[in-house]
Amino acid sequence: MADVLPLVEARLRTTLGEPDARAAVTFLGTDRVEVLRFQQGDVVRYATLGMSAQPMAEPTAMLADPVQGPRAELILSVRSGRADTDKVLRPLAVLAASPQVEGLVVAPGASLDVGEALWPDAPFTSVLVAEPGGLVEDLELAEPLDPVRFLPLLPMTPNEAAWKRVHGAQALQERWLSEGTDLRDPARRSVTLE
Template sequence: MSDVVELAEARLRGALGEPDARAAVTFLGTGRIEVLRFTGGGAGPDRDGSRPDGSGPDGSRPDGDVVRYATLGMSREPMSDPTSPTADPVRGPRAELVLSVRAGRADTDKALRPLAVLAASPQVEGVVVAPGGSLDLGEPLWPGAPFSAVLVAEPGGLVEDLELDEPMDPVRFFPLLPMTANEAAWKRVHGAAALQERWLAAGTDLRDPLRAGVDLG
C-alpha cells in the first residue's frame, strides 16, 4: 500500500485545501515531523471539537478567518502502551494533530515547533494520544500565549479518519483545544467533559488566541 504519511497528507489536503506553508523538525530517535499551515478555508462549518456537537461556540461562526496547523509524520508509527514490554510495529492507534486559531491576532506561526514536539511525544515519551487527554508543553504554544497545554478533542468532525489496510488501525486526526494553566489544572481534577461544559456555558471562543481563561469558580 502507499506510505501512511502520504495518505495522511492527501486526507488533510482533501479536508483543508492546499497548505500555504510547512516546516519540518527531526527529533533524536524519531522520524521527520512536519507541520502544515492551511489558511484557505475548505473545511466547511466549524467542526473541530470546539463544542461537543462539533459546531463553534455560537454554532454559526464562519471559517474564513481561521488558520489551521496540522502535523504530518506522527502517524508513521503506531502509538503503543508505555507499560507494554514490546511495541507492535504494525498494530496500534495512529494519529495526527490539528490546531485551529483565528488568524492575525497573535504570532501563532511560532506554534509550529511546539506542535511538532507534541506530535513526537508518542515516540519520545510513550504517550498514547486519545480524546479527553491532555498534552503539556511546559512553555507557551507561541510567544506570549496564555496556553501551554492542550485538550485532545474527539476526531472525525473536521478531518475524517483515514482507514488503512488490515491489520493497521486507522489514522485519526485529533483537534487540539488550547488550555490556560488554570484550565489544565482544573481539568486534571474534574475531567475533560466538565471543562468543556464550562467552555460551552460561557460561550468561549476556543479559537481566539488571546482569550482569557474561563471562570472556574
C-alpha cells in the first residue's frame, strides 16, 4: 500500500526530528528505498524508508501476500565525526531491499552482510538486527496490516559475525555488554572473543 510510507516518515520525524539529508536508491526490479539522515547531538542516525511499503514474505511461500506479513525499516546509529559514515547509505539501501530481492524476512537476531565495508575503512561488513521499540516505537497500521517495526542495526566485525553464528545473537550481545562495548563507535575494535 502506497500510503504506508508517509506514515512511516511521519513517525521517524516525530521521534528523531527533521532529517538533514536523504538519498534514494533504486535496484532493478524493486521499489525505491530512501535513507534519511538525522543528526542528534554527537550521534547520527540513518533510517531506511521504503522497506515497509510491502510486507516481507517467507522465502518458502509460493506467492507473497500483498497485504499481510511483517513490515520493517532499519535504523543505524553511530557517533559522528569519527569516520565517513555517510557512505553507509547505499549498503543500508541494499539491506532494506533484501526482502524484495532475496525473499528474506528480516527479524531480530538475524545477521545481514553486505560483503564489503559498511563505509570507507570500516571494520564492519555485517550487522546484527536488534530488538525494536527502544528508539522508535512500532507504527500500528489499519487492520489487517501488520505494524511497521523499526529495527536497530548493530555493526559486527567479521570475527564477531563468525562467533555469533556459533554462539547466537544473545551470547554476542551479552559479550558486548560485559565488555562495555560502545556499539555506536564507527571505528571500534572487535570485542574479546574466546
